[in-house]
Amino acid sequence: MASQRDVRNKIASVKNIQKITRAMEMVAAARLRRAEQRIEALRPYADGMRRMARQAAIAAGSQAERQPLLAEHDTVSNVGLLLVTGDRGLAGGFNSQIIRAGVRLAAELGEGGKTPVWFATGRRGVSSISFRGNELTGAYTGFSDRPGYADARTIADDVMTGYVDGKLDRVELIYNSYISPLTQRVTREVLLPISQAIGDAEPDEQERDDATDERPPQPVEYEPDPQTILQRLVPDYIEVSIYRALVESAAGFYGAQMTAMRSASDNAGEIITDYTLQMNRARQAEITQEIMEVVAGAEGLS
Amino acid sequence: MAHSKFPLEVLTPEGEVFSGEVEMVSTFTGVGSISLLAGHEALLATLVPTELRIYRTEDDVLRFAQAEGYIQFADNRALLLVEEAIPPDQLDRSVYETKLTESRHTLQQAPEDSEEHARALRDIRRYEAFLSVAAA
Structure with a gap:
């Protein structure tokens, strides 16, 4: 049986770990509130952008296909996979679920004769994809805590250039969308071709209202014209979609870290209780032993 | 003379800048200057950097330095998506x-x-x- 001193040392070290996990939980909770505010501020803008892109795409019709960024490629060989992960760990399955989803999708693409082209944000995703022996065409790190619009723009430029140059025939985005501090949903979205991106997106409340509206559609004035609007809207839409994924992922990370650290603190508490019990038993055993020795000594003298 | 009002929302990636009933909104599209009143025909346009003016009433005018963006007018509702919209005093x-x-x-x-x-x-x-x- 471990001595009292050993168990006391173990209790002290678990208490230190518990202090760290409690502090990390509180830091994550404070940052989560700010990240939640950012995502709540961005969502209406991103939804509005998608509605406008959809309207312009419908109005532009087949004319849109003349622009290299707007055209759908005849054959799909190279598929860009953009995985959005965090720079840091200690957040439960937050990063691993994205990496698993990406690897699974890459395997499916390989079975269908397509080649995955890897892009990843966050040190966890970058190192994990490289460790598996995959070459990363784009690796973006150092901003997962507080992504800026410029970061999204850099990534968007790379994937759009790849698409226009014919090095990518489709681009998919995999990220954790933020539902609540306890729930992050792995979300897979098509970024390019744009017809699939805006066509596949789920309609929001306003679009559902419009769809049930039985009045004849109003004539719409376009300034300058639907093709030109779409030409400008599409890069903005892709930038905003990537920015949204980065911001959702940042909020999701803090939610996951907060939950993981709370759970770690609770587990540390249970371990401390167990060790305390063990220490009391050891102390009791030592006392009993001492009493027995005293009694035996007294009996020996009498 | 007071004009009838319509709802206007001005959004940026950082959040809502304005939301409320207005008499007129005045800005600059890729084609030229534009002022929207209630009942304007449906519109989708690109916006260029300019001064955005929001007329809550004839005498109550809000001004913003507006970056590139888009304007949509449909069902007597206006939505402006702009990269930035900053009040002049800021x-x-x-x-x-x-x-x-x-x-x-x-x-x-x-x-x-x-x-x-x-x-x-x-x-x-x-x-x-x-x-x-x-x-x-």
Whole structure:
């Protein structure tokens, strides 16, 4: 049986770990509130952008296909996979679920004769994809805590250039969308071709209202014209979609870290209780032993 | 004479800048200046950097330095999506003057058909518009 001193040392070290996990939980909770505010501020803008892109795409019709960024490629060989992960760990399955989803999708693409082209944000995703022996065409790190619009723009430029140059025939985005501090949903979205991106997106409340509206559609004035609007809207839409994924992922990370650290603190508490019990038993055993020795000594003298 | 009102929302990636009933909104599209009143026909347009004016009433006018964006008018509702919209009293002239100088420098250095060149050109237009709003 471990001595009292050993168990006391173990209790002290678990208490230190518990202090760290409690502090990390509180830091994550404070940052989560700010990240939640950012995502709540961005969502209406991103939804509005998608509605406008959809309207312009419908109005532009087949004319849109003349622009290299707007055209759908005849054959799909190279598929860009953009995985959005965090720079840091200690957040439960937050990063691993994205990496698993990406690897699974890459395997499916390989079975269908397509080649995955890897892009990843966050040190966890970058190192994990490289460790598996995959070459990363784009690796973006150092901003997962507080992504800026410029970061999204850099990534968007790379994937759009790849698409226009014919090095990518489709681009998919995999990220954790933020539902609540306890729930992050792995979300897979098509970024390019744009017809699939805006066509596949789920309609929001306003679009559902419009769809049930039985009045004849109003004539719409376009300034300058639907093709030109779409030409400008599409890069903005892709930038905003990537920015949204980065911001959702940042909020999701803090939610996951907060939950993981709370759970770690609770587990540390249970371990401390167990060790305390063990220490009391050891102390009791030592006392009993001492009493027995005293009694035996007294009996020996009498 | 008071005009009838319509709902207007001005959104940026950082959040809502304005939401409420207005009599008129005045801005600049890729084609030219535009003022929308209630009952305007449905519209979708690109916006260029300019001064955005929101007329809650004839005498109650809000001004913003507005960056590039889009305007949609449908079902007597207006939605403006702009990259930035800053009230004139929050514009720091010295910051935008520095940014303007940097963008002009980038424009001179970048190859003409590069993305960097196009971005510098966009930034110059934006900062010039912001400075003119700050000066007004």
